[in-house]
Amino acid sequence: MNYVIIGNSAAAVGTIAGIREFDSTGNITVISDEKYHTYSRPLISYWLEGKVTDKNILYRDADFYEKNNVTPVLGKKVTKIDTANKTVVLDDGLSIQYDKLMVATGSKPFVPPMNGLDKVKYHTFMSFDSVKAIRAEVKDGMKVLIIGAGLIGLKAAEALSAYNAQTTVVDMADRILPSILDVRAGMKMQKHIESKGVKFILGTSAEEFSEHSAKLKNGVTVDFDMLIIAVGVRPNTELISDAGGKVDRGIITDMTQKTSLDDIYSAGDCTVSYDASSDTNKILALLPNAYLQGEVAGRNMAGREFRYVNAIPMNAIGFFGLHIITAGSYEGEEYVEETENTYKKLVFRENRLVGYILMGDVKRAGIYTSMIKECIDLGEVDVELMKKAPQMMMFGKARRLDKLGGITE
Amino acid sequence: MKKVYVNEDWCLACHLCEYYCAAANSGAPNMIKAFKSGKKPVPRIQVEEGSEVNFAVQCRFCDGKACVKGCIAGALSITPEGVVVCDENKCVGCYTCVLSCPFGCIVIDEEGHRIQKCDLCTKNHDGDPACVQGCPNKAIVFEER
Numbered sequence: 001m002n003y004v005i006i007g008n009s010a011a012a013v014g015t016i017a018g019i020r021e022f023d024s025t026g027n028i029t030v031i032s033d034e035k036y037h038t039y040s041r042p043l044i045s046y047w048l049e050g051k052v053t054d055k056n057i058l059y060r061d062a063d064f065y066e067k068n069n070v071t072p073v074l075g076k077k078v079t080k081i082d083t084a085n086k087t088v089v090l091d092d093g094l095s096i097q098y099d100k101l102m103v104a105t106g107s108k109p110f111v112p113p114m115n116g117l118d119k120v121k122y123h124t125f126m127s128f129d130s131v132k133a134i135r136a137e138v139k140d141g142m143k144v145l146i147i148g149a150g151l152i153g154l155k156a157a158e159a160l161s162a163y164n165a166q167t168t169v170v171d172m173a174d175r176i177l178p179s180i181l182d183v184r185a186g187m188k189m190q191k192h193i194e195s196k197g198v199k200f201i202l203g204t205s206a207e208e209f210s211e212h213s214a215k216l217k218n219g220v221t222v223d224f225d226m227l228i229i230a231v232g233v234r235p236n237t238e239l240i241s242d243a244g245g246k247v248d249r250g251i252i253t254d255m256t257q258k259t260s261l262d263d264i265y266s267a268g269d270c271t272v273s274y275d276a277s278s279d280t281n282k283i284l285a286l287l288p289n290a291y292l293q294g295e296v297a298g299r300n301m302a303g304r305e306f307r308y309v310n311a312i313p314m315n316a317i318g319f320f321g322l323h324i325i326t327a328g329s330y331e332g333e334e335y336v337e338e339t340e341n342t343y344k345k346l347v348f349r350e351n352r353l354v355g356y357i358l359m360g361d362v363k364r365a366g367i368y369t370s371m372i373k374e375c376i377d378l379g380e381v382d383v384e385l386m387k388k389a390p391q392m393m394m395f396g397k398a399r400r401l402d403k404l405g406g407i408t409e
Numbered sequence: 410m411k412k413v414y415v416n417e418d419w420c421l422a423c424h425l426c427e428y429y430c431a432a433a434n435s436g437a438p439n440m441i442k443a444f445k446s447g448k449k450p451v452p453r454i455q456v457e458e459g460s461e462v463n464f465a466v467q468c469r470f471c472d473g474k475a476c477v478k479g480c481i482a483g484a485l486s487i488t489p490e491g492v493v494v495c496d497e498n499k500c501v502g503c504y505t506c507v508l509s510c511p512f513g514c515i516v517i518d519e520e521g522h523r524i525q526k527c528d529l530c531t532k533n534h535d536g537d538p539a540c541v542q543g544c545p546n547k548a549i550v551f552e553e554r
Contacts, residue, residue: 014478042481046501052482056499059483288479288509295478316508321521325508362504364513366475373511390513392466393457403512404415404469405554 001026003301004088004096006078006239007104008032009041011268013060014291015102016068018298018306026302028070029096031088035075036128038064041106042287045155048131049162057128081243083261100301103251103259103266104294105236107285111229116209122227125156137226138163145214145224147206149176151317153230157198158319167198168222170214174203180315180326184336185343185357189322196320235270235283248272250283255307257297265301267293277312277328277354277372284313310373316362325365328355328372335387346387351378353386364390410491411553413454413529413538415464419548420456422463427452429543430467433533434525448519453527454540455516465540465549468493468514468527476506476515476526494528 003019005012008030016028040059046052065072073096080089081103087095109124111117124130141164146153149171157167169176175186176193190200204218213223235250246252246260250272257265268290272281289311296308314327322341332349342360346353346368353371367390371381385394392400428440431450437443443450454467470493477485477493484499485506500523506515507524515524529551530538541551 010481040482042503043501052501056482287481288475288505291478314508316503316505318503323504325504327508362507363517364510365504365508366506366510366515367513369508370511391457392464392512393459393462397462401417404464404466 001302002097002099003028003102004098004100005030005102005104006032006088007102007106007268008034008036008038008072008074009104009106009268009290010059010287011104011106011290011294011297012102013038013064014294015104015265015267015298015301016070016294018295018300019302020068021299022302022304024069028068029073030065030070031073031076031078031090031096033075033077033091034127034129037062037072037074039128040287041127044125044128044131045159047128048135048156048159078239081239081261081264083243083264086263099263101264102294102297102301103240103264103270104268104290105239105270107233107235107269109229110232110234112231114206114209117229120209120211120227122229125152125228125230126233131159134160134226134228138165139225140164141166142225143223144168144226144228145170145222146228146230147171148230148232149173149200149202150179150230150232151177151315152233153228154193154319155317156228156230157193161196161198161320165226168201168224169198170201170204170206170216170222172203172205176200176202180313180317180357181324181359182330182345182357184338185324185345185359188343188359189319189324192322193319233269233285237270240264240266248281255309256300256305257293257308258300265297267297273311274309275312275329276310276375278331282313284311286314288314312369312372314369316365322360323362325358325362326356327365327369328353330355330357337387348378352376353378367391367394410470411529411551412470413467413527413541414550414552414554415466416548416550417462417464419546420463420465421546421548422456422458423545424456425543425545426454426465426540426549427456429539430454430527433530433539436533451516451519451525453514453516453525455513466512466514467540469512471511473511475509475511479505479509481505488531490531492528492531493526494532495524495526497523497525500524 038059077091144165144167146169206214237247241247251266269285273284296306299306332347335346337344345357347355382394431452432443435443435450502523
């Protein structure tokens with residue numbers, strides 16, 4: 001059996017694990033246009049900040065491919081999937097035959113057309129190479145302009161504070177982290193990040209870039225020594241769409257992670273997932289989601305029958321020491337608690353917990369996550385205890401004993 | 410595999426398991442040194458106190474292993490014996506495992522920079538885990554079920 005995996009991040013590693021659970025001998029080839037051993041993409045900001053070494057950015061041990069009997073083909077790009085001959089074609093002309101193919105191509109930075117951007121040098125913040133390029137140019141105290149106040153833009157701002165950068169973040173939205181925080185939590189986080197010296201200009205966008213300065217639509221001009229564009233990402237879907245596979249906002253798969261094409265699976269940030277907390281299809285660009293989808297796909301590629309269910313949006317992230325954990329959907333009845341340094345919002349719908357935001361105090365948040373994923377009816381828990389803090393005590397005795405016995409699947 | 414189980418009918422919420430756990434994992438030679446020099450070490454077992462019942466909770470070594478599968482740094486892994494361990498040099502303290510653990514068993518260390526979790530005392534001594542050895546009421550047991 002020849003398994004071919006396009007991509008070398010979390011979804012690919014999950015796929016390898018899933019295959020090897022059931023097939024210890026089949027050939028696995030991993031192809032990536034990046035030349036590195038599998039590394040942790042979310043750790044690039046920590047690497048730039050100097051908190052993670054070249055060794056520790058590796059997502060798996062140096063002997064990972066060897067131990068799993070995987071042939072890595074690195075630094076080569078797949079240009080085409082030839083479904084008729086069941087091969088993938090590389091940019092050097094070589095073809096590799098597959099019986100089962102995984103497309104785990106992830107996403108790429110989205111850089112919208114902006115006036116003058118073609119004449120200035122800018123960086124994106126997505127790959128090891130992108131932070132290496134920043135590292136090569138960064139100078140102590142330099143002026144940095146970041147376009148985009150989302151997760152990536154703010155992680156870049158945090159990393160660059162290690163170089164005493166004078167950072168300005170501009171975003172079209174009137175608040176930061178709108179994808180994971182509500183207005184109130186966003187304001188709290190903004191205040192915290194501002195207290196660390198980062199300046200925000202929100203509700204406007206760049207009208208025109210010229211060398212070392214950007215004129216914004218609100219009339220303000222921001223000077224910069226370094227420009228980083230972090231407005232968003234787009235899934236890499238072309239290989240599947242060119243081969244005639246079904247693509248919407250991302251690659252469409254069924255619950256076994258199979259695409260609409262025979263023997264071709266997909267997982268990770270390039271795919272559309274079903275969000276169980278909001279009953280909608282969306283791209284859930286999260287590392288745990290990528291790994292778990294890959295694992296399910298790998299098991300299925302090895303001939304078993306598994307389904308990927310219970311996916312929900314969820315994020316754990318910190319900026320300048322202030323941590324946030326969020327999950328699920330925010331549509332519903334709210335319970336909010338706030339102190340100077342903490343924020344808690346629980347969202348209820350149809351007598352269930354469907355989402356939450358925790359900031360500052362994130363202890364034991366996973367108990368809330370499990371309530372969302374397991375669709376636990378509030379009639380089965382002590383709601384007052386639950387509101388106070390996530391704890392096993394809130395479950396009735398039978399459920400608690402069942403859970404603490406260690407059975408979760 | 411052998412795991413730690415707590416009989417909630419016998420737990421008095423004395424919190425001694427927390428002290429034994431924290432001390433055993435602190436690297437200090439004894440309890441006094443563990444708690445009286447520098448920051449108070451954080452236990453990996455947590456006692457929940459209720460009006461009628463108390464119990465201690467620590468890693469269930471569950472089948473889902475959401476913590477390991479979701480770890481963004483590859484810091485959490487499973488030993489051949491089935492113990493989920495954290496490489497503290499690799500952990501960046503993103504707390505994705507805290508978000509993922511359905512039992513709330515991943516704790517944040519005393520510095521607030523990374524996580525720690527129960528590894529059944531496999532790294533600090535031989536024999537039964539410190540919480541089991543220290544429970545005065547034999548409410549905590551280490552056994553195969």
